[in-house]
Amino acid sequence: MKVVEADGFEFRFTDALEAFVFDEKDHTKPKFHGAPMKGVDIVAEFEEAYVYVELKDYEDPSIYDVVSATTDDERHSRQECFKWLKNYLKYKFRDSYLYRHAEQKVEKPIHYVCLITFDNALNSRMQKALKQELPVGRASRRWVQALAASCHVVNVDKWNENFPKWPVTRVAVAGGA
Amino acid sequence: MIERLELRNFTAFTGLALDLSPKVNVIIGENGTGKTHLLKAAYGLCAGAPLFKNKSDISGDELEAALTAKLLRIFMPLDDKLGKMHHQGSTDQAFLSARFSQGQKIAATFFNNSKALAIQDSANYEQYQAEAVFIPTKEVLSFMKGFNSLYEKYGLSFDQTYQDICLSLDLPEVRPETLHEKSKWAMAEIEGICGGRFIFYGGGKVTFKTENAEYSANSMAEGFRKAGILSRLLETGAIQPGVSGPLFWDEPESNLNPKLMKLLVKILLELSRNGQQIMLATHDYVLLKWFDLLMDKGKEDHVRFHSLYRDPETSEIKVASTEDFLTITPNPIDEAFGFLINQEIENDMGGLGK
Numbered sequence: 438m439k440v441v442e443a444d445g446f447e448f449r450f451t452d453a454l455e456a457f458v459f460d461e462k463d464h465t466k467p468k469f470h471g472a473p474m475k476g477v478d479i480v481a482e483f484e485e486a487y488v489y490v491e492l493k494d495y496e497d498p499s500i501y502d503v504v505s506a507t508t509d510d511e512r513h514s515r516q517e518c519f520k521w522l523k524n525y526l527k528y529k530f531r532d533s534y535l536y537r538h539a540e541q542k543v544e545k546p547i548h549y550v551c552l553i554t555f556d557n558a559l560n561s562r563m564q565k566a567l568k569q570e571l572p573v574g575r576a577s578r579r580w581v582q583a584l585a586a587s588c589h590v591v592n593v594d595k596w597n598e599n600f601p602k603w604p605v606t607r608v609a610v611a612g613g614a
Numbered sequence: 615m616i617e618r619l620e621l622r623n624f625t626a627f628t629g630l631a632l633d634l635s636p637k638v639n640v641i642i643g644e645n646g647t648g649k650t651h652l653l654k655a656a657y658g659l660c661a662g663a664p665l666f667k668n669k670s671d672i673s674g675d676e677l678e679a680a681l682t683a684k685l686l687r688i689f690m691p692l693d694d695k696l697g698k699m700h701h702q703g704s705t706d707q708a709f710l711s712a713r714f715s716q717g718q719k720i721a722a723t724f725f726n727n728s729k730a731l732a733i734q735d736s737a738n739y740e741q742y743q744a745e746a747v748f749i750p751t752k753e754v755l756s757f758m759k760g761f762n763s764l765y766e767k768y769g770l771s772f773d774q775t776y777q778d779i780c781l782s783l784d785l786p787e788v789r790p791e792t793l794h795e796k797s798k799w800a801m802a803e804i805e806g807i808c809g810g811r812f813i814f815y816g817g818g819k820v821t822f823k824t825e826n827a828e829y830s831a832n833s834m835a836e837g838f839r840k841a842g843i844l845s846r847l848l849e850t851g852a853i854q855p856g857v858s859g860p861l862f863w864d865e866p867e868s869n870l871n872p873k874l875m876k877l878l879v880k881i882l883l884e885l886s887r888n889g890q891q892i893m894l895a896t897h898d899y900v901l902l903k904w905f906d907l908l909m910d911k912g913k914e915d916h917v918r919f920h921s922l923y924r925d926p927e928t929s930e931i932k933v934a935s936t937e938d939f940l941t942i943t944p945n946p947i948d949e950a951f952g953f954l955i956n957q958e959i960e961n962d963m964g965g966l967g968k
């Protein structure tokens with residue numbers, strides 16, 4: 438069992454070989470990231486695959502005020518926010534892949550799972566956009582391996598429904614909203 | 615407007631009570647959870663308004679007969695029997711009640727073998743004279759010519775909401791000075807998107823007129839015909855914000871393109887801001903989401919989502935109501951997307967995490 442806490446969530450990876458905060462900012466910790474690159478929140482290793490996990494809790498208004506928009510202008514910015522978020526998730530994955538390449542840890546298929554507190558409909562849209570741009574699978578005839586084997590965007594309920602061996606719960610963040 | 619609706623042992627419902635928003639109410643639920651029945655029951659309980667508008671001294675017997683006839687004609691139960699609307703298996707009487715915003719009330723009961731409703735409470739019901747409008751699922755412009763005469767003469771398989779809407783559409787236009795500003799605005803918006811307007815000649819004859827030509831209403835897209843219904847109801851004053859009774863609309867989304875969907879929600883919100891109570895039943899995520907996106911709390915918009923669901927243990931129909939789009943639970947519309955997500959994860963990740 439590997440227990441990892443990140444961004445207000447606690448994951449219990451019951452069958453992981455390893456699982457850790459990938460973008461660790463504390464230089465005293467053994468898994469300190471330390472490179473000028475973006476990084477996903479968590480990387481978990483299993484017998485047959487790696488899983489990269491990125492978290493975005495949209496119920497925290499201090500991060501994204503756009504969700505609680507009350508005027509038309511604020512709402513219009515949601516669309517911009519969607520594009521921004523898609524790019525953010527995309528580049529986080531790619532930089533993480535490069536970093537893991539340098540660690541020589543890309544020998545197994547990599548699944549990218551984003552836990553975003555949207556409804557399923559919006560998460561489906563995000564998954565579709567991300568899948569095309571990441572890209573998932575072998576995007577070129579010249580490639581002999583894929584960067585990402587798959588990518589999925591789920592909320593907390595869907596995560597727990599689909600990954601019962603990796604239950605996630607919210608943890609109270611001291612001083613948080 | 616209706617403040618509270620209660621249904622017990624009636625059709626699909628064993629016991630259901632809804633506190634309605636004075637503005638917009640959106641009913642969701644899987645097939646068979648009674649969305650249309652709920653709308654029809656509420657509409658049926660508003661049927662006193664046209665009676666009392668025309669005649670103030672209506673006896674209790676007359677009211678019972680009128681409400682019974684209304685329920686029978688809008689629900690069309692088997693063999694035309696009121697008792698067939700009693701919830702199967704219930705031992706208590708069927709009970710329907712509505713409480714209106716000025717304190718008026720109507721409550722009625724019936725049993726398996728009842729020939730007519732028994733009014734239990736009609737406190738100040740005669741004062742409730744704001745006529746409701748029910749827009750059924752199918753658009754009617756394509757078949758309304760002669761429909762009313764046929765309906766009166768033959769036992770057609772259309773429930774009475776179709777006749778009612780045809781009659782409302784065939785009313786003459788209200789005087790321009792009486793037409794609400796927001797009604798004018800909405801009619802112009804619909805005309806802009808459809809590229810013309812529907813013309814009603816009476817007797818159900820309808821055409822579609824652009825700047826240069828006139829066409830048969832039947833040749834127009836079904837979505838335009840639906841928008842045309844709303845426009846005409848505003849033009850005749852059947853829907854008059856602040857004056858008319860509730861607007862019930864069953865699945866407004868069918869055959870509407872995305873542009874029309876957004877406009878429709880904009881119009882409904884604007885009407886609700888001006889005193890029009892609205893009750894919709896929908897299966898459509900886009901319609902639901904437009905309400906969430908276009909709702910402006912600064913303009914005191916109020917949308918209440920009512921989710922009908924079958925209790926897994928008792929199989930009874932229950933309702934969960936919320937003002938917060940994200941917390942609609944259960945939400946079968948969003949869950950449909952959830953099933954796609956599950957399948958995709960299973961296809962791509964197999965047994966990982968399971």
